[in-house]
Amino acid sequence: MRNTILAVLFSATLLSAILVYFIPQIGTIILLSICVLLLLIGVKDSLQTRHSLLRAFPLVARLRWLFEEERDKIQQYFIEDNLNGTPISREKRSLVYQRSKLQKDTIPFGTQHNVYAKGYEFVKHSLFPKDHRQIQGERVLFGSDKCTQKYEGSLINISAMSFGSLSKNAIMALNQGAKLGNFAHNTGEGGISSYHLQGGDLIFQVGTGYFGAGKSVDGKRVFDADIFKENAIRPEVKMIEIKFSQGAKPGHGGILPAKKNTEEIAKIRSVEPFTQVDSPPGHSAFSNYNELIGFIQELRELSEGKPIGIKFCVGDNDEIEDMFKAFSEAKNYPDFITVDGGEGGTGSAPMEFTNYIGTPLIEGLTFVNKLREKYNLKNQVKIIASGKAVDAFDIVKLLALGADTINMARSFMLSLGCIQARECNLDTCPVGVATQDPDLVKALVVQKKNIRVKNYHEKTILSLKDVVAAMGVSSFEELNASQVFRRTKNEKIVSLEEVYY
Ligand SMILES: Cc1cc2nc3c(=O)[nH]c(=O)nc-3n(C[C@H](O)[C@H](O)[C@H](O)COP(=O)(O)O)c2cc1C
Ligand code: SF4
Numbered sequence: 001m002r003n004t005i006l007a008v009l010f011s012a013t014l015l016s017a018i019l020v021y022f023i024p025q026i027g028t029i030i031l032l033s034i035c036v037l038l039l040l041i042g043v044k045d046s047l048q049t050r051h052s053l054l055r056a057f058p059l060v061a062r063l064r065w066l067f068e069e070e071r072d073k074i075q076q077y078f079i080e081d082n083l084n085g086t087p088i089s090r091e092k093r094s095l096v097y098q099r100s101k102l103q104k105d106t107i108p109f110g111t112q113h114n115v116y117a118k119g120y121e122f123v124k125h126s127l128f129p130k131d132h133r134q135i136q137g138e139r140v141l142f143g144s145d146k147c148t149q150k151y152e153g154s155l156i157n158i159s160a161m162s163f164g165s166l167s168k169n170a171i172m173a174l175n176q177g178a179k180l181g182n183f184a185h186n187t188g189e190g191g192i193s194s195y196h197l198q199g200g201d202l203i204f205q206v207g208t209g210y211f212g213a214g215k216s217v218d219g220k221r222v223f224d225a226d227i228f229k230e231n232a233i234r235p236e237v238k239m240i241e242i243k244f245s246q247g248a249k250p251g252h253g254g255i256l257p258a259k260k261n262t263e264e265i266a267k268i269r270s271v272e273p274f275t276q277v278d279s280p281p282g283h284s285a286f287s288n289y290n291e292l293i294g295f296i297q298e299l300r301e302l303s304e305g306k307p308i309g310i311k312f313c314v315g316d317n318d319e320i321e322d323m324f325k326a327f328s329e330a331k332n333y334p335d336f337i338t339v340d341g342g343e344g345g346t347g348s349a350p351m352e353f354t355n356y357i358g359t360p361l362i363e364g365l366t367f368v369n370k371l372r373e374k375y376n377l378k379n380q381v382k383i384i385a386s387g388k389a390v391d392a393f394d395i396v397k398l399l400a401l402g403a404d405t406i407n408m409a410r411s412f413m414l415s416l417g418c419i420q421a422r423e424c425n426l427d428t429c430p431v432g433v434a435t436q437d438p439d440l441v442k443a444l445v446v447q448k449k450n451i452r453v454k455n456y457h458e459k460t461i462l463s464l465k466d467v468v469a470a471m472g473v474s475s476f477e478e479l480n481a482s483q484v485f486r487r488t489k490n491e492k493i494v495s496l497e498e499v500y501y
Pocket of ligand 2 (some may be wrong): 431432
């Protein structure tokens with residue numbers, strides 16, 4: 001609003017300056033009116049008592065707020081270079097845009113990365129590369145021996161993002177893209193809406209708020225077997241994911257800002273519209289490992305045998321090991337574990353949780369993978385990894401460290417046209433991805449963006465095959481940590497196996 005007023009004032013000043021030149025009388029009147037308006041704003045500024053800066057520097061101090069508000073955009077448009085945009089660099093963002101639009105995705109004149117810098121990572125190619133068309137393992141079978149409706153899914157899928165945090169058009173485009181490209185779309189913890197039912201495979205997420213899987217009883221959200229079953233047996237739902245935590249706010253439930261909690265969303269979640277919806281930090285359906293195992297089995301039966309997984313960002317290592325021990329002793333386990341990194345994204349989170357809580361993905365993933373080996377569960381439990389995977393190298397690295405498949409959230413948002421304006425929590429997303437404002441939602445044209453979602457997935461898989469073929473590897477399953485290298489501080493090159501295993 002403030003920007004619009006300033007833009008109008010600026011345009012009016014410019015226009016009247018032109019008018020002063022061509023039609024002096026009218027131009028002078030308009031210019032004088034603007035001066036009077038500015039004078040009144042200046043007097044108001046100097047009399048108000050809320051902002052010291054504005055009292056000391058009436059009118060001028062407003063420019064500071066304007067620049068402060070537009071800081072991210074100025075940084076992105078004029079200051080950041082190809083490698084340092086955060087959280088996702090301009091180089092990687094451009095790659096997603098190019099792959100989504102089927103544009104040229106090659107780069108000229110060599111790498112911009114400093115290959116001698118500490119932390120530089122790479123894989124080695126073979127003198128005898130494979131044919132990229134022959135690379136095996138693009139589809140992965142989910143489902144332990146406890147599950148009767150196994151699911152053969154893609155190596156890359158859309159990570160959890162709810163309708164609520166994303167717009168209806170974004171959800172429709174993602175789901176239609178998933179259908180066109182034969183991959184899966186995780187609903188996020190906000191339940192299943194009609195926008196999710198566009199024909200794409202769904203992973204139905206059950207969060208601590210049990211949206212689409214529970215109800216409110218005395219102000220508390222509780223699981224409800226009938227409500228869950230109704231959604232879980234839908235043919236589109238291929239797997240179910242119980243969410244413990246996500247990397248961007250581990251130990252803190254989801255947050256749906258009041259502005260984004262429209263009547264429609266509130267109805268789907270059965271909550272009060274236009275109030276902030278905070279999911280509880282923990283589950284009420286179970287409170288120890290044995291109850292968790294019972295809950296997993298209950299969901300498996302209610303869903304008529306579909307794979308049931310759990311999602312978390314690694315926190316206390318002992319707890320995670322105790323959980324594996326319990327799985328092993330009970331001889332019952334989840335069909336998959338999604339490991340989210342502390343670097344994960346979200347629509348809205350408290351700063352401390354985003355920045356300082358939760359194990360980063362690489363350490364979390366390798367820890368979970370080691371436990372899976374230790375407790376001999378590799379044949380039963382698949383590992384999905386999520387956390388800033390954008391290009392084929394990111395994916396190769398995660399597969400080499402133990403992941404079976406990769407989930408991506410922000411990369412797919414970029415494929416929808418996200419410009420990393422980082423306003424997802426304000427309901428002002430300028431490209432209609434993370435907003436419920438109908439005027440902004442309209443900006444996202446589903447029929448165009450669904451193709452981009454599909455293209456990005458397809459091109460990334462192709463690039464993944466290219467990289468693996470160049471390494472001389474014939475199947476994604478053959479990737480391991482000894483094949484990825486890192487430069488350490490003493491100018492030494494070590495494999496990730498030496499670092500993490
Ligand atoms: C807008 C947005 C909404 C999200 N909503 C959920 C959610 O409902 N449930 C969940 O488990 N994770 C949620 N996440 C986290 C992602 O699923 C993913 O784990 C995280 O962003 C890391 O993946 P990325 O680096 O590919 O974005 C959300 C992320 C974003 C960006
Ligand atoms: S463009 Fe929209 S979705 Fe992307 S970061 Fe900004 S507000 Fe979030």
